[in-house]
Amino acid sequence: MTFKTTTALALSAPVFLWANAALAEGFSWEGEIEIGNEQVVSSDVAGNEIRDTYAIITATGTYTFGNGVEIFSTLTAESVTDATADRTFEDMGLYVEELGFSFGIGEATTVSLGKLHPVFGTAWDDTAGFFGGTLAEDYELAEQIAVLADVELQGAGTLSFGVFYADDTSLSRSWGEDRGRNDASAGGAGNTGEFDNFAIQWAHEVEGTRFHIGARHLSASAGDVDDEQGFVVGAGHSFEGGLDIFAELASFSNFGGSVDDATFATLNAAYAIGSLTLSGTLAQRDLDSSGKTDLYSVAAEYELQNGMTLGGALAFQDDSGVEDTILGLNLIIPLGG
Numbered sequence: 001m002t003f004k005t006t007t008a009l010a011l012s013a014p015v016f017l018w019a020n021a022a023l024a025e026g027f028s029w030e031g032e033i034e035i036g037n038e039q040v041v042s043s044d045v046a047g048n049e050i051r052d053t054y055a056i057i058t059a060t061g062t063y064t065f066g067n068g069v070e071i072f073s074t075l076t077a078e079s080v081t082d083a084t085a086d087r088t089f090e091d092m093g094l095y096v097e098e099l100g101f102s103f104g105i106g107e108a109t110t111v112s113l114g115k116l117h118p119v120f121g122t123a124w125d126d127t128a129g130f131f132g133g134t135l136a137e138d139y140e141l142a143e144q145i146a147v148l149a150d151v152e153l154q155g156a157g158t159l160s161f162g163v164f165y166a167d168d169t170s171l172s173r174s175w176g177e178d179r180g181r182n183d184a185s186a187g188g189a190g191n192t193g194e195f196d197n198f199a200i201q202w203a204h205e206v207e208g209t210r211f212h213i214g215a216r217h218l219s220a221s222a223g224d225v226d227d228e229q230g231f232v233v234g235a236g237h238s239f240e241g242g243l244d245i246f247a248e249l250a251s252f253s254n255f256g257g258s259v260d261d262a263t264f265a266t267l268n269a270a271y272a273i274g275s276l277t278l279s280g281t282l283a284q285r286d287l288d289s290s291g292k293t294d295l296y297s298v299a300a301e302y303e304l305q306n307g308m309t310l311g312g313a314l315a316f317q318d319d320s321g322v323e324d325t326i327l328g329l330n331l332i333i334p335l336g337g
Helices: 003-018
Strands: 024-043 051-065 070-079 092-105 109-116 144-152 158-166 197-206 209-218 228-238 243-253 262-273 276-287 291-303 309-319 322-336
Antiparallel strands (some): 024 051, 024 322, 051 070, 228 243, 291 309, 309 322
């Protein structure tokens, strides 16, 4: 199956499914607006001391049919470039983060096709605090043209796996500030235009303890040194009384198709006191060529009665000897329902 076939399936799915409108269960949507400010308040390098006042708006719509089929899409509006100087709500672009459809096979398996996020690691979701998943986001798999499956293992957890490649369709562009269309010639492991990349992960939860283990293979693209091989393992536990701890370790050879072997480690703890959650994070990224980045953070988040969440955090980062102190503040406003 070529990528053109899969993209056509994803984009033509609404036409096929709307023909079965009599079986429809209905439309639902949800989203959020995050307004925040991230600022390096002090650094060994004066050029690092910049402020980024930003907004991130996401909305996910799902149409569910009576035969167990769903079509879905997530739209995101945010700054699509990295900040290089002080900025306020600049370089905003709107793009399609996800677009696809899913269906069940039997009672245990769900298959999804389209532009999706393959499962590999969970640190960006399972950590609390503004900076909880900052370093781990480097290995998150997002915006992939994919065929994925989730299999419920009859009380023994969930097995998630699939084949994919980095989105190189027109959906990789953005409207407003155009981030440009991705192409395999840009290089980067997994950016191959072919289904020669693979990820698999098993996750389970038992009496408040959750754990996962996964692996991935990303094929070399134009100009890359070699294929990337990755491994991830993580665990967390929610205690009575409001304490939650989480840890994840990920290791890679030829990370991103480069000469670098890489290791990422994240340790996060959160304690809930009513509507207030206090958290702390210790994280490290170790790359062969550029050395270690250590990040330490403390954070607080308060959920208001209207469902909004106000958060703040202070982080200390040592990037191969360059020390930064970073302040993060945000307000998250839930949407839809």
